[in-house]
Amino acid sequence: MTLAAGLELYWQAPADAMAGAQCLGVMRFGGAGAVLPANLPCLQVDTPTLQPVPCWQAAWTTDAALESGIHGEVRYRRGGGLLFGVLRVREAEFAGEDVAGALQRAAAHAYRQLFAAVDALGHPGLLRVWNYLPRINAIEHGSERYRQFNAGRQDAFAACGRALSGEVPAACALGSAGGDLVLAFLASTGRPRAVENPRQVSAYDYPVDYGPRSPTFSRAALLQHGGATLLFVSGTASIVGHRTVHLGDVRAQTRETLANIEAVLDEAARVGGGPRLPAAALGYIAYVRHTADLPAVRAEVDTHLGEQARVVYVQADVCRADLLVEIEASGGHPIQGCD
Template identity: 55%
Template sequence: MPLDAASAHSAAACELWAAGGRPAYGERGGVRYGHNDDILFGAIQLDESAFAMTSDGKTPLQQAAESAYKAIFALTDALAFPYILRFWNYIADINGDSHGLERYRQFNMGRQDGFLSRGREVLGSVPAASAVGFEAGPLTIYFLAGRGATPIAIENPRQVSAYHYPQNYGPRSPTFSRASVARIGGSEVLFLSGTASIVGHRTLHAGDVAAQTRETLANIRAMLAEAARVVPQAHFTLDDLCYKIYVRHAKDVAAIHEELRLALGDAARLMFLRADICRDDLLMEIEASAGHPLEFGLRG
């Protein structure tokens, strides 16, 4: 649910990505998609009620996630878009427990199974991604894929890579890189994964949303510096980014917005969304991107 930064009330909004050429549209294996010569955008929604617990212990959510990722990779292979640039995952009741396991951990198991079943890497060169929660509804996944050069995965020197998290965060580690840089249409494009107040692998500043916002910005600065080191021609600054801010409690929007205003200035491109974060002690996270024509706007 989009939130107005000034009032924390819901507001109609949209995210506009621009691309050239005449697009082609279709559906395959439950994935709805559109693409031009360079970029493929797709979406899939799967209802967990279509799955039952299996004899080997796979939960409905785990199976839905595995099935969704299999369908996505089958589509990108069929249409010859070999590189996933970015995933967005939306999971109902992400912090809740079912079948004896936190639902985000179930999702991570299914996601990794989907990667492995289609011969995809689950360590190192993996796509950027976000995973946040909402109250109820089908598992929903959006993605961008490309045909250009292989995206370059970026890790944060202040953090343990998510795919190397210790097992106390779940039976399977999350499958995503902290960021990636892709070359699209002759330009470098940065995709920053969902970024929060985590240093090493631990959450910092539990209960303090302003401090979590400042720590998140420190992580974003560290990733921009690392991206510039790994891909010198992709020298992005804080001013270049479009920011999408996921907020657990609408009442915290004003405090988060003030921290962002102080750090980024009044001209920063910000969109606030009400969502649950993948850890129950995180109050907010930020994803961002740069190097492409993208704007946030109001819908009439």
């Protein structure tokens, strides 16, 4: 896949890169970090970074002229056919008399805001969504909070006339240390293509064992942009078919996760009809459930990708209580500032 000149990921971005006119948006894990321009969309996740630095912040940059704004509750920047947006939703505001449905309603509200923004701003091609919510594995009011989130997300997809399977965006959903439901997304004027993993059942086809409403995301998404192919690999874990494998073994789960990413890269090349991206060329976020497992996870990642691989390690709960690690990735775009 050719690299896209129109979108770059600035790895561990310095303040001047984030404050510059070409910054589309920022993702930040751990700590407050540098003060950013008020009109810059920034995903601030309340969860600690384990390596390489206490506060990791990445900037999506582009060579296009950018416009900043707010649509509803979404803060965004757009330009060159891409839109980056963020929003934060307070779950307590949706409790009302029926506390049990608060998270589902909050998630549905967040996604309705998202869809209203991308449609109104002329970027209907939802490419990638990042979701973070506190207590993701907690059982509250008789069901796991991740399952409540999935129900709300699917409510919004249906209400906004979006497909519930097939051409759906890449995504992840992780547990945060606290705070609100926070989302970030990338959308396009173009049409992304969904990619599935032949080793796994598509998430939207999971049996009811994993909840009455299936997760609405694809294993990866491709976008032809600026004469190149962008690839976003969803949060990926140790799942074969629809089952978690290697229970309690973080090293084996990490190896299985990396095998799944390799399978997605194979399928992306087939779907996109172009060369296969080498795994070592991507940028990664690895979510580790238990801080003590970091050395084991990193050892497996280094063995598979090489010690020079661009990986940030974050402590976060994963969407299934029996999963110890989840890894996401992106590629097809230059990655700057990672030496």
